[in-house]
């Protein structure tokens with residue numbers, strides 16, 4: 651399946667509409683990490699989803715690879731004002747991962763290898779809005795950019811796209827993650843400039 655999300659395509663004739671307010675377009679791919687790049691080899695990689703009932707769902711790398719993948723073309727927007735247009739990714743939709751996950755929780759805390767966390771409403775991860783991405787521009791995702799796999803939630807500021815993803819924990823309340831505890835907005839809609847709280 652191939653997916654083109656909002657902000658890319660159809661609006662190229664009007665560059666003013668391409669990027670959210672306060673953003674500039676870059677051709678580079680800056681690296682923004684709060685700490686060193688954890689080395690997570692695929693043999694030891696695991697993704698876990700924990701629900702509020704204590705149920706856990708786990709995928710090894712091979713299991714992730716066996717799930718249907720999607721090719722995604724999307725713009726990404728960092729709160730530090732850079733946007734990158736038309737980036738292409740390959741990964742597994744969270745709709746696929748969550749197909750057998752039963753939850754009545756409204757929020758998810760994404761956890762990374764290395765300790766980073768970020769909070770996202772569950773509904774923002776569903777309906778074709780987020781992926782566990784493992785390729786960028788046709789190549790395996792580089793470790794500095796979150797390889798082997800990262801969360802990709804392109805309609806929110808890029809700090810929500812947790813690199814080195816290792817777990818998704820259902821939460822009844824919207825607890826702040828790493829940057830959200832350090833002054834960033836709880837939700838982070840780039841079109842509304844929800845940068846800081």
Ligand SMILES: Nc1nc2c(c(=O)[nH]1)N[C@H]1C(S)=C(S)[C@@H](COP(=O)(O)O)O[C@H]1N2
Nearest residue numbers: 680681682683684762766795809811812813
């Ligand atoms: N695990 C982890 N994920 C993270 C971060 C981080 O420091 N650690 N930084 C976030 C921020 S602030 C941004 S802008 C993007 C940067 O992704 P990039 O380095 O691939 O450009 O990753 C997000 N995900």
Ligand SMILES: [Mo]
Nearest residue numbers: 682728729809
């Ligand atoms: Mo960021």
